[in-house]
């Protein structure tokens with residue numbers, strides 16, 4: 001099939017969104033050794049920027065994955081086959097997340113919706129109130145249903161959990177909400193926020209994010225389920241080792257006169273939260289993969305150090 005392109009191709013879909021020229025130019029560079037100190041330096045800057053985007057002081061796990069992979073990571077870390085979860089139907093992405101939950105043998109109470117409005121928080125609250133034995137382990141909502149444009153306010157769902165004193169985890173898919181709508185992982189008491197790079201962040205697809213609360217981390221730690229995209233081990237060690245590893249990378253570069261110190265400063269631009277795009281938080285040339293820092297964190301872990 002011949003596809004005729006006249007002029008510049010301009011995507012007019014909800015995502016992947018158009019990538020700003022500034023980001024495209026930043027990507028036009030030779031490949032980087034993903035086990036180098038230079039990559040570690042970039043990786044730490046991206047991890048810190050991700051925390052600013054999600055508005056959290058908690059670790060943000062970054063996976064080389066689509067949003068679907070980040071959905072899966074949220075599930076495999078915190079839930080086990082047979083666990084009951086509550087999920088409102090707000091559109092096609094809720095249906096797809098349901099499909100993944102069912103593949104992992106979760107017992108999903110899928111609250112039917114008409115795809116014209118966000119989740120019915122009253123219905124969620126009634127289900128939580130009726131669940132006296134606390135069998136529901138998670139409430140899983142889509143912040144912005146890309147397929148329908150229906151928005152579910154995560155804070156309202158948190159309030160329903162609090163009013164019913166229900167301990168279930170609150171998981172929010174903010175794949176197309178992040179950097180487009182207001183989002184507050186910490187202040188809204190979200191346990192797992194699921195994000196992707198190709199929507200409000202205006203980056204290419206390929207990075208999946210899980211921002212996780214302390215409670216979700218504790219649940220993941222105790223979870224015996226098998227997983228590869230873990231929220232423990234490497235990622236946590238990296239967050240814990242952040243400063244020392246960055247300093248090491250910086251002093252190495254500075255000694256060579258590389259001027260890395262300049263690039264390591266936190267981005268000076270005020271955070272452009274909810275303004276769309278990633279330029280204001282210095283994540284423009286994010287690349288996926290692991291780095292020398294991963295290896296260093298692994299060695300520390302194997303040596304029994306945090």
Ligand SMILES: Cc1ncc(COP(=O)(O)O)c(C=O)c1O
Nearest residue numbers: 066067068093144146175176196
């Ligand atoms: C709300 C929402 N969730 C999940 C996804 C799935 O993300 P991906 O296509 O990167 O797997 C999308 C993608 O459009 C989405 O908009």
